Structure formats: structure tokens, C-alpha cells
Amino acid sequence: MHILFLTDNFPPEMNAPASRTFEHCREWVTAGHKVTVITCAPNFPKGKLFSGYRNRIWQSEEIAGIHTIRVWSFISANEGFALRIADYLSFMFSAIIAAFFVRRFDVVIGTSPQFFTVVAAWITALIRRKPWVFELRDIWPESIRAVGAMKSSKILDLFEKLELFLYRKADHIVVVTESFRKTLTQRGIDTAKISVVTNGADLSLYEPVAKDQSILQALNLQDKFVVGYIGTHGMAHALETVLEAASIASKSPAGKQIVFLLLGDGARKRHLVEQARLMQLQNVIFLDSVAKDEVAKYWSILDAAVIHLRNVHLFETVIPSKMFEAMAMGIPILLGLRGEAADIIRISGAGICFEPENAQSLAQATLNLVARPDNVSNISEAGRRSAKLFDRKVLADRMLTILQTKIYQK
Template identity: 25%
Template structure:
């Protein structure tokens, strides 16, 4: 039985965020399951667009870990809003991957993080050229997600990206999807394609629920990426918070500087924290905010699983399948995406009685029972071993 696997991803710790946390969890889980894991990724640079200080001045590095090795390759990083510059950045890592495959011995099985699409396409193409078994991890439906976010429009460029997407699906032996919508989308292209639903369930021990000191103030918290897709800056501009309600923001990203300059009652910005530190801070708040600027087909924010495991009810303002998950498992409140009038009405009427609807112990119990990382991972590894 082949127990070696190569993970190819554009995001990996020490970068922060859902993507890097998810892939690290996969690598660690595979290591625990007896796999010899090798990770290939670029030098960490997200979300700043600059290679982290400890990794500068090298062409590549190799690190030994509990699950195997991490091979970090050269990249020309950028978080520029210019699409051409961002494309060059992605292609630089693709170029490094080509050199890696040409001059390195690689395992028979590849686990490829599909987005960004150029990185995923390059990895799948190399996998096919070198006769590998390909497991494609689809966490976002590119180019459809970019179209829905207004990053580009239908035309020759979109058609080109669509061909790349179809190529990746067609040449994969197994496709992992993070939502039912993603699985449905893939099966439209090929109904016989082997797929597996893999939710972004975090792998950490659910903490003991501590009683929050009673206060007349209700504290909402947002923790995560501060990008255009999340729309936190727009939310700060459009929503007013009554005297007894406040919004507390943790994170980093393209909108950080604009959010820092917001001068509005009861909105507070604290910057970025390490994941463990953020978990401790989050437990001091009453409600966790989950928001997207637009409903993105296939997207289910991993914050749903992470925050509720901490025992925090969520206010879901992102649309799509995630809202159904929140409602089905009684994890908090759902407000229609981008309906700022409905959101303002909810906040204006928010009271202690609302909080009593979703006590923290109930939230944690519902989350832990519905989303079991170890059970899901056992099923996942069993499928991988059969490929």
C-alpha cells in the first residue's frame, strides 16, 4: 500500500487564515494516519504580499516536521490589486514547481490545492505528465467565484480560465469538495467523477465553556481576513451600533488600513493575532460575525465550524449553503447576505433575550456532535489509500 503523498498548496503556515489552517490540518492528519507527507508551497507571503522576514534571501528551504517535510520554493510575491501583477506572482510559483518536478523525486500520489487556478492547473498538468495519481482539493469554484465577486467578466479570459478548470477536473482521480454545492458543480461536468465531501472542520479540543461576566453591553466580534470579499469596511460604513452593542475586529488584509481609520461609535480594531491567541480572545465575546460581501456559490466559511466549536453563537451574513448549516444545526442567526437594512434591524433589536436562544454550551454541543473531524478524516484517508 502506497503511504507516501505530496501536498501542493499556495498557502501554508506560518501564513494565517482558513486556507493554510485547512491544508496544515490535512498534512498533520495524514501524518497521524501513517503517511509520509511532503508539502510543497511558496515562501510564506500572505496576506502582506511580502516574503516573511525569516525566509528571505533563499531560493528554497526544507524543513522536517512531525508529519514529514516542507519544501518551500521561490515566489515573486504580490498582493497588488492589479490583476496582471497578481497573475505574474502566481506564475512565478508555477515556474518554481516545474523546476521542482524536473529535479526532485516525487511520490506517486499528489494532493493539490486547486485555487489559485493557475497554481492548481500547473500542478495537475505536471501530475499528468509524470503519471501521478491526482487528488484535487476544491475549496473555491474558480473562475465562477471571481465572476460573482466582480473580479472579471465573461469573455475570452473567463473562457480560458473555464477550460483550465475543466482540465483540472477531467484529469483528477479524486476530487475533494468543501461544500455540497462544489460537489454538485463538479458533477455537472462529469457525473461519474469520484468525489468526497470534506468540510473544513477544525482539529482542536473543544474548550471548557467559561461563564462570561454579565454586562449590559453585547459584544460582536469578527476574526479573520479583512479582504474585499469579506466586506468588513463597507459594513463599518453602513451599520450603526446602539450604545449597548459593539463590534470588535481582529485580522489583517487589504482593507486593514481603511478599517483602522474608521471613526465610529462602538467599533474597535485590534489587528492580527495568532490562531491560539485569537481563540482565547474570541471566547470573551457574545456573538461571532461571519460575513461575505456577496453570496459566493460553493463557499462555506470555515469560521462556522471553528467559532461554534468554541461555543460562540454566530451571526451569519454570507448567504448560500453556510446559512443552511447554521439554521439546521441551531448555531445562531442568519441574515440575508448584503441586506444591510435587515442587518441594521437585527442589531437595533438585539438583546439579552436573543442570547438566551443560543446558550454557549448548546452551541458547542451542537457543533461538536454535527462536525467530527476524526470521523471525517478516517473516511477521507480510506478513500486516498484505495486510489
């Protein structure tokens, strides 16, 4: 089978969409299938080209056996709704054109959260008379409302009509949570054409390892309890809560040994750095994004990992992929989420849940971990056991089976 995959995030970008797509495609190639990915020049999240790349009309490379076609797009930082839409639309048109030159593929996959990529998949499938799959990783228009990134409800209403149109036109929909399947079913989408393939972790990359002493020494963290947030610093993540929790924890005697480390970039990064400066926080460290093969080293120095989203109903349906990476490495999770993700943490015992956007709740959860080293060890072991249920290889095989049985053999 020849799979054509359209995505605007792909390595060397290291966000969750890029990792999921790459790891699935890599496993499909290993299973003997041909995979072609159409993407753009890597630039997320700063809106700056990665070293060694140019924003050309067409360039191609092989990555782990995946034929990767990179097309031109309007590049902008992940901030400002109009600029982001220009980015998404330009990639959509470029991807449609590029797909004309891909020969003899059997199925098209378009991945969200922004569904202009999915529009490109639908148009490509329509023109080439091939089946197509909508991979739904985020209820995108509703998430824009949830974080207040756009005020015009009329435009968002129009986007939601397009969203529903794409759900109906898709030959199959792959969602990342059971909550998403329930939401789509309630909105009138045939549940028979919806499958769930959750996020997960590459267990060959994320596994328990000794703390990287060179990083600890460079950051002067040898005797500290390191609480880390690794990922995008965006509006949805409300990382101001982490800064406030750091301030609260610093006032406790036990909190003197706690340091909060935030690694990554995003639309709110500069604001957060400035806020930490104004709050005179001495127990917060900001680091820029690192290459994907370096991320595990930074995970290794964490004694606990913060995973947090804003306290809105929509995010109760979300399961962040970094949760599984932390579990695989045996890092206790401090989870600021309700819903399906919280259920996984409670059932597995892989962490502690705190109330989203409640800095006092996060600070207290952190202090509880520091006070109970034995509990940290138990949580770590529980996370490692549970991570095996979310092995990316198993999940990639599950999605491949869906493609073969529900799409390719029709």
C-alpha cells in the first residue's frame, strides 16, 4: 500500500503532531508499505526556518525511509490569528499542487488540528479518486473559542460548518480520544466510520535513564527537586499557573529545594519570561527548544513533570502525548487536566492530579511529592508499567490495520 500523508508539522520539528506522524509513518515503512509525506519547511514554533532548510516551492528528502516532500508556505510565528491563517492556507494550496506529482498512492491522510491541511487531503482524494482519512487530533474551531484566540464568532461559525462538512466527506475518521468519538457521534457523524488511536510514546526513545549529569551541572541543579514543563508555551497551556505555583512553593521551607524548569517556545514565551522577571522568581529556569534526539536528556533530569491546560470544558477531551513520554521514563506527572487524561493518571497511579489554573493546588501537589520520596518511587514504577499500553509501535500497527481493513480493501 502507498500512503500519502499531509501534515504541516514533521521532523526536525519536535512538537506532538510531528512526532506522532513521523513515528506512525516510520512503522508503516518498516512493515513494508510506501509512505509519502507532504509537509512544509520546518519552522514551528518560532516561525523561523530550521538550519539547513530553505522555503522553496519544492524540495524532497528521505527520512527513515519516508519520502518527504517539502513545499512552500507563508511562514509566521505561532501568534496572530490572521498570520496563522495565511500560513495554513498557503500550505493547503501548495500541498494540493504537490499531490498532483505523487504517483499511484492508495489512500490520503490529512491531519489536524488546523483543518486546512485536511481540506487539502479531501480535494486531493476527490481529484485523484482515492479514499481519504481525517486524523482528528483537536476540535480546532472550538479550541480557538476556548482560549479566546479569536473574537469573531461569525468566522468561527463558518469554520465549524466546514469542520462538519469534512467529517461527513471523510471515508474514515481516526480520533485520539474516546471523548472525541463521543463528541462527533453527538454531532451526527456515523460512529461506524470513527476509530480511536490514542497518542503514545516511542518506548525505544523514552525509557528510564540516569539523570544527565552534564545538564544538571550546567544548570546548577545537582541538589534540587526539578519540576519541569517541556513543550509549547501557548495560550492553551496557561503556564502563568506554573509561575504562580513556583512563587507559592518558594515560601515554604521544603520548597527551597524545588526548581521549576520550562523548556520550549511558543506564542506566550516572551510574556512568561517577563512575568517571571517581574515576580522576581529565583526558582524558575527557561530554556529554548532542543533537537528531538536531545529531549530525552532533559526529561531525565526531571523529578516531576507538569502537564497543564486551561480550565475549560473542551480540554477535558484531550490527552497530551507528553503524558505518555513522562510515564515511559518513570517521571511522576503533575496533571492539571480533567476528563480522560485525569482518568488515565488516577487508574494507572502515574501521577497526581491538581485543579487546572489553580496555582495553590499545583504548589501543594509538588510539596507533597517532595515530602514523600517513597511515593515518588511508587508513582515512577506505576508510570513505567502503564506506558507499555501506549507503545507507539502498537498504536501505529492499530492505525495501519484500520487503513487496510476499512479503507484499502473497499
